[in-house]
Amino acid sequence: MYKTIRTILFMFDAEKVHHFSMETLRLLCAIPFIKKIITKTFQPTSNSCQPTVLFNLTFKNPIGLAAGFDKNAKYLNELQALGFGFVEIGTVTPLPQDGNEKPRLFRLPKDKALINRMGFNNDGVDTVAKRLKNWQLAKRQLLAKSSSQVDSPLPTAHFPMLIGGNIGKNKATANENAWKDYEICFNALHNYVDYFVVNVSSPNTPGLRELQEKEPLKKILTHLQQLNKNFEIQKPILLKIAPDLTQTQIHDVLDLAQEINLDGLVAANTTIDRNGLFTTKKTLEKIGAGGLSGLPLKSRATEIVKYINQNTNGKIPIIASGGIFTGADAAEKLLAGASLVQVWTGFVYEGPCIVKKIILYLANRY
DSSP, rough: OOHHHHHTTTTHHHHHHHHHHHHHHHHTSSSHHHHHHHHHHOOOOOOTTTEEETTTEEESSSSSOOOSTTTOOOOOHHHHHTTSSSEEEEEEEOOOOOSSOSSOEEOOOOOOEEEEEOOOOSOOHHHHHHHHHHHHHHHHHHHHHHTTTOOOOTTTTSOOOOOEEOOOOOOTTTTGGGGHHHHHHHHHHHHOOEEEEEEEETTTSSTGGGGHHHHHHHHHHHHHHHHHTSSSSSOEEEEOOOTOOOHHEEEEEEEEHHHTTTEEEEEOOOBBBTOOOSSSSHHHHOOOSOOEEEGGHHHHHHHHHHHHHHHHOOOOSSEESOOOOOOHHHHHHHTTTEEEEEHHHHHHHHHHTTHHHHHHHHHHHH
């Protein structure tokens, strides 16, 4: 059924469809009995879910939603109903920004891919923090309610959906001052997210990827680690890397990660590579610049996960992202050395059943 709906939705602008779909889901989930139907339909059953413990956190299942889908933490209630074990909000910047000019999100159906050049469009960290505060309050109330009942309506309610905070810098902030933007976001979100991801690898903010070089990266990460010590509860800090890094650059990242005891890596962000696509060169030229995600990224992302795992003897936890559409795709990433996986483009192409289908595949496989 989703394929039919997708065919209709794909006739319209990708970004507008994204907002329409999520707002529709929000309206439906606002009606209690409809939300129960959605939850029962799309959430994996408790006996098929195997919790994953990582960073001293318990993920109710290993399937998450990558950053960029719910940038502003507006749809957490709805995404929880669809069964995600965790959602990474953002990328969030200190000040609100509109991002790049529209259109900036494009589908490549022949390749089961997307190209985006969103440009860190978001409502700003203060607004996002307020939404997360309200979400955490609602989550505590749900936990209190479910723990007081013998038969909870959500068998995995005691393992609530976890939230990652993906943070970046404003476009107008010079790279030499980038660390200040990361500090602002880190402090503002610290009480409301379960882990952080530092984003210096998006191709859609001019000059951002220069921060992946060892020295500026070390300055940002070690500063956040120092700030982390000021809080009663320290939150895991991860780094999201680009799939376009050279082997030397990956080595530098791994050396730095081990040197400063970084909590983990997210591999990988979108790519600027256009090789091997079925989409015509004319269409790609018309679309223009942006980060490519989806099936064409699958092999490269798995390769990076495997490389990180082998070259660190599995000592650096990895969240894998890139080209995950099916249970077999997720299993490939986990076998390569990932502890958790994230979907994004796969969610667009496969629909709201994606988490349940992946979990069922993994439950039958392992």
